[in-house]
Amino acid sequence: xxxxxxxxxxxxxxxxxxxxxxxxxxxxxxxxxxxxxxxxxxxxxxxxxxxxxxxxxxxxxxxxxxxxxxxxxxxxxxxxxxxxxxxxxxxxxxxxxxxxxxxxxxxxxxxxxxxxxxxxxxxxxxxxxxxxxxxxxxxxxxxxxxxxxxxxxxxxxxxxxxxxxxxxxxxxxxxxxxxxxxxxxxxxxxxxxxxxxxxxxxxxxxxxxxxxxxxxxxxxxxxxxxxxxxxxxxxxxxxxxxxxxxxxxxxxxxxxxxxxxxxxxxxxxxxxxxxxxxxxxxxxxxxxxxxxxxxxxxxxxxxxxxxxxxxxxxxxxxxxxxxxxxxxxxxxxxxxxxxxxxxxxxxxxxxxxxxxxxxxxxxxxxxxxxxxxxxxxxxxxxxxxxxxxxxxxxxxxxxxxxxxxxxxxxxxxxxxxxxxxxxxxxxxxxxxxxxxxxxxxxxx
Numbered sequence: 001x002x003x004x005x006x007x008x009x010x011x012x013x014x015x016x017x018x019x020x021x022x023x024x025x026x027x028x029x030x031x032x033x034x035x036x037x038x039x040x041x042x043x044x045x046x047x048x049x050x051x052x053x054x055x056x057x058x059x060x061x062x063x064x065x066x067x068x069x070x071x072x073x074x075x076x077x078x079x080x081x082x083x084x085x086x087x088x089x090x091x092x093x094x095x096x097x098x099x100x101x102x103x104x105x106x107x108x109x110x111x112x113x114x115x116x117x118x119x120x121x122x123x124x125x126x127x128x129x130x131x132x133x134x135x136x137x138x139x140x141x142x143x144x145x146x147x148x149x150x151x152x153x154x155x156x157x158x159x160x161x162x163x164x165x166x167x168x169x170x171x172x173x174x175x176x177x178x179x180x181x182x183x184x185x186x187x188x189x190x191x192x193x194x195x196x197x198x199x200x201x202x203x204x205x206x207x208x209x210x211x212x213x214x215x216x217x218x219x220x221x222x223x224x225x226x227x228x229x230x231x232x233x234x235x236x237x238x239x240x241x242x243x244x245x246x247x248x249x250x251x252x253x254x255x256x257x258x259x260x261x262x263x264x265x266x267x268x269x270x271x272x273x274x275x276x277x278x279x280x281x282x283x284x285x286x287x288x289x290x291x292x293x294x295x296x297x298x299x300x301x302x303x304x305x306x307x308x309x310x311x312x313x314x315x316x317x318x319x320x321x322x323x324x325x326x327x328x329x330x331x332x333x334x335x336x337x338x339x340x341x342x343x344x345x346x347x348x349x350x351x352x353x354x355x356x357x358x359x360x361x362x363x364x365x366x367x368x369x370x371x372x373x374x375x376x377x378x379x380x381x382x383x384x385x386x387x388x389x390x391x392x393x394x395x396x397x398x399x400x401x402x403x404x405x406x407x408x409x410x411x412x413x414x415x416x417x418x419x420x421x422x423x424x425x426x427x428x429x430x431x432x433x434x435x436x437x438x439x440x441x442x443x444x
Contacts, residue, residue, distance in 0.1 A: 006293035008370060008397045012260065014289065015399070021286070027263040027417035037253035039066045044073075046101040049094075052132030058090075063253030065090045071247055072187070072225055073098065078247040079193060079226035079238040084389025086254035088227040092189045093125055095225070099186050100136055100158050107180070108187040109211075109222075110161040113195040113362065115142050116339055118161045120364045121191070125159065142166050144336045154178055164196075164204045167211065172444070175214050182218040188242075192362050193228035194382060196241055197428035205241045205432035206441040212243065229386050232427040240430055257392045261421070262401045265414045279405040280306065283375045284313040286401060290371050291318050291327065291353045296346070297371040299355045300387050304331045306375060311355045322352060330356040361386045370398055376405040377413050382425035 006014075016022055038060040041050050053059070061069070064082050071078045072095035080091045096108045112118040118140045129136050138159035139149065143166070153160060154177050162171065175182060188211070190196070196204045215222060224242045228234050238246040264286070266277040283299060290297045291314065299314075301307045311329040318327065328342045328351055345351035346366040360366065361383060372391035378384050384402070392398025404414035413420050432438070 004293075006295060008295070008399070011290060011293060011295055011371070011399065014293075015262070024264050024267055024282075025262050026265050026414055029261040029263075029417065029421055031256075031259040031261065033258045034256040036255035037063045039063060039253075042066065042069055044098075045094075046098055048132040048134060049097055049101060052128055052134075055131050056128070061090070061094075061253075062087055063251045064249055065094070065253070067249050067251055068092070068225070069094050069098075071249065072096075072223060075223055076247050077224035077226075077238075077242065077244045078249050079228055079234050080249040081228050081230060081234045082250065082252040082254065083256065084229065084386060086252055088191075089121065089124060091227060091249070092187070092191075092225045093128065096159065096187050096189070097128070097134070097136065101134065103186075104135075104158075105180075105184045106158070106186045107184045108159045108189065109167075109181070109185060110159060110189040110191065111167065112161060112163055112191050114359065115140070115144060115163065115336070116343070116359065116364055117191065117362050118142060118163065119336070119340060120343060122161055141171070155180065157181070164200075164207050168203075168207045168444070172207070172210055172214060175218075179218065182214055183220060185215055185218075185220045185222045188222045188224050190224065190226045190238075190241070193226040193234065193238060193241070194231045194428055195362070197237070197430055199437070201237070201241060201428065201430035202432045202434055202437050203441075205243075205430055206437060208242060209432070210441065210444060229382060229389075230425050231382055232424050237428045237430065240432065258397045259388070259392055260397075260399045261388065262399065263414050263417045263420075264401050264403045265411075266403065276404075276406045279375050279403045279410075280310060280313075282403050283310060283373055284317065286403070287314055287353065287355075287371075287373050288317040290373075292321055294322070294352055295371055296349070296351075296369045297353045297373065298360065298366075298369050298390050299353070299373045299375065300361070300378065301355060301357060301375045302378070304333065304357055307331050307355050307357055310375065314353060314355065326351055327353040327355070330354050330360055332357065332359055358383065358387070360390065366390070368396065370396065371401070372398070373401045373403060375403055376407065377402070377410045380426050381420065381423050384420070385425065 068091035100106045122140050125138050136158045139153040139157045140161045226238045235248045266282045269277050287299050307329050369391050388400040404410035
């Protein structure tokens with residue numbers, strides 16, 4: 001029997017009305033919707049590009065997208081800091097495509113922290129290029145790229161999408177094979193800038209120093225475009241990583257749907273030991289109810305093992321109602337084809353539930369998810385808001401449920417929701433001049 005699809009208001013009524021659930025909700029915070037703030041498309045935008053945007057239903061830009069376009073076209077490096085699902089992709093795709101249309105020799109290099117994100121952005125960019133009928137080549141260049149395609153990318157790729165590891169090991173050492181890229185490099189795009197912190201960020205900063213040295217050798221001086229989720233020091237981080245003067249863009253014009261943020265503390269099962277019911281079992285119950293109501297749900301878990309446990313539980317719970325393929329896991333270690341299939345299924349609605357590690361925390365476009373359930377505190381406030389941003393991406397109402405484990409940090413957060421809701425995101429720190437890191441890069 002296929003269950004009846006519930007509306008969001010019915011799901012909210014269930015959470016409020018089911019006593020065994022409602023009594024564990026220690027705080028219910030509602031974030032009101034926010035209208036959009038937009039401006040007409042720029043007058044100097046290439047007609048084919050403007051036509052492609054209009055075909056996709058985009059006949060105006062949000063204020064931050066327009067500011068980003070003007071800043072990049074004036075040759076200034078910037079970092080755009082706006083919430084999840086606010087259309088950051090157009091902040092870099094528009095100026096890059098416009099520049100290539102004006103000068104077909106121009107090149108751009110996109111850096112993404114994960115392969116999944118690069119694949120997702122490639123699909124989106126190629127759809128835009130195909131819609132406009134333009135002769136622009138954009139390709140990913142990573143471990144999954146076939147050798148035959150690699151040669152084509154080196155010779156004729158207008159936009160090359162890669163990650164810092166690949167840049168370090170496969171592109172910079174072989175710069176003589178990439179002459180057309182380095183001679184004409186106009187833009188370097190760094191997406192999800194907030195990921196580049198600590199040792200990883202310090203290494204990436206040195207890789208970018210080496211990249212800029214090679215650019216100078218070939219006579220190019222690219223503009224840096226960075227996008228980031230909310231962190232405390234976006235400009236400082238961008239300037240440390242790129243070594244350039246950075247302009248901050250934060251006039252977010254994207255609309256936001258109404259969001260209900262629930263703090264859920266599992267009941268105490270052993271009073272003398274103060275042991276609470278397992279967060280995993282509570283997540284199974286909450287996610288199971290949402291999935292039976294055919295509401296698209298994402299569950300975040302802290303480890304790969306936990307992902308597989310919750311996935312097994314939920315598949316068992318709803319196999320008769322939804323079928324085995326409608327709930328999937330998503331983590332590192334899956335084959336690229338499997339990951340692409342899951343991303344597609346989420347976008348077109350074939351998959352109702354996904355249980356993920358923080359691999360889906362980044363901006364992979366997975367469409368209209370309505371509920372996000374976090375199994376335990378992700379470790380940082382920035383990370384928690386990133387995960388919460390996965391629900392209600394396309395302006396609809398959304399529910400975010402933070403299910404606390406018995407860990408002290410989880411219990412502090414659930415006991416002090418006002419601290420979580422009002423605290424500033426963490427500061428991202430890097431030290432590219434650390435001697436151990438620096439000496440490794442000097443060898444390169």
